Amino acid sequence: MPELPEVETVVRGLSESLIGRRIEGMWQDWAPTIHSPAPDEFAARLAGQQVRALGRRGKYILIALEHDTLVIHLKMSGRLYVTDADEEHEADRWVHVRFEMDGGRQLRFSDLRKFGRVYLTDDVERLLSHLGPEPLSDDFTLGRFRDGMRGRKRAIKSLLMAQEFIAGVGNIYADEALFRAGIHPATRVDLLTEGDTAALHQTIREALLAGIKHEGASIGWYRKPDGDKGNSQDHFYVYGRTNLPCRHCGTAINKMRVAQRGTHFCPQCQPERV
DNA sequence: CCAGCCCCCTGTCGGC
DNA sequence: TGCCGACAGGGGGCTG
Numbered sequence: 001m002p003e004l005p006e007v008e009t010v011v012r013g014l015s016e017s018l019i020g021r022r023i024e025g026m027w028q029d030w031a032p033t034i035h036s037p038a039p040d041e042f043a044a045r046l047a048g049q050q051v052r053a054l055g056r057r058g059k060y061i062l063i064a065l066e067h068d069t070l071v072i073h074l075k076m077s078g079r080l081y082v083t084d085a086d087e088e089h090e091a092d093r094w095v096h097v098r099f100e101m102d103g104g105r106q107l108r109f110s111d112l113r114k115f116g117r118v119y120l121t122d123d124v125e126r127l128l129s130h131l132g133p134e135p136l137s138d139d140f141t142l143g144r145f146r147d148g149m150r151g152r153k154r155a156i157k158s159l160l161m162a163q164e165f166i167a168g169v170g171n172i173y174a175d176e177a178l179f180r181a182g183i184h185p186a187t188r189v190d191l192l193t194e195g196d197t198a199a200l201h202q203t204i205r206e207a208l209l210a211g212i213k214h215e216g217a218s219i220g221w222y223r224k225p226d227g228d229k230g231n232s233q234d235h236f237y238v239y240g241r242t243n244l245p246c247r248h249c250g251t252a253i254n255k256m257r258v259a260q261r262g263t264h265f266c267p268q269c270q271p272e273r274v
Numbered sequence: 275c276c277a278g279c280c281c282c283c284t285g286t287c288g289g290c
Numbered sequence: 291t292g293c294c295g296a297c298a299g300g301g302g303g304c305t306g
Contacts (some may be wrong), residue, residue, distance in 0.1 A: 112285070113282085152275080154275080221285095259278090260277090
């Protein structure tokens with residue numbers, strides 16, 4: 001599921017119900033989900049800490065506690081929601097971690113494919129030091145974007161999805177940003193013009209902001225914490241629109257593989273470069 | 275440096 | 291209808 005817009009939507013949806021709550025304990029039934037520290041230490045350190053704030057870095061959810069930060073990555077199929085302790089939920093079948101809170105409330109982490117991970121750390125900066133700039137912050141300057149591309153020869157789409165280059169862009173919003181900039185996804189980075197680079201720097205942010213505005217894309221399992229679907233998918237130009245007419249020129253959208261990922265583009269609006 | 279392939283999992287969908 | 295492979299929004303790791 002979740003790229004930056006979906007993660008941002010989850011953070012916004014959880015904030016009100018979590019801030020000020022005290023975590024009393026945790027339960028898990030799939031140890032690999034607990035990345036670090038080991039489950040026993042994780043539970044012991046977590047217990048008693050109050051939630052101070054919620055945030056996001058790239059695709060990571062940050063739940064700031066009194067002494068640590070609870071960090072959650074949803075990977076492909078993770079979902080988070082808050083319920084009463086005895087309340088049933090449609091996604092409970094795949095719940096692998098429950099955080100028990102005061103007031104009889106629970107934060108549940110449901111994850112069908114079990115790729116998601118939780119971390120507890122007192123040094124978030126170090127844990128996430130591998131991430132590139134936040135594309136919606138002032139750190140993401142055109143200069144830094146251009147510098148990161150210098151000397152590279154890989155396909156631009158694969159670079160957009162590299163988290164050490166830009167944090168938060170995944171398969172969907174890479175395709176959408178490239179369409180908006182009129183750049184073929186397989187274009188080698190060293191063939192991009194100054195104009196391409198400037199356009200892409202802009203359209204990455206536009207595509208992500210559109211995703212946030214529409215509260216994320218519900219294609220498969222993704223739901224907002226309140227259980228509702230996001231609507232971002234209804235506004236895609238290319239992702240998931242194979243053989244449908246391009247919204248700009250009417251040409252059928254094509255699908256190909258770039259960096260082992262399904263990649264959607266308009267052959268007319270995003271011509272191949274040589 | 276990078277393409278290509280493997281892995282981690284479970285569910286769904288299309289073709290035969 | 292049933293089976294089987296391909297594929298799915300992520301990311302880590304290995305080889306050549």
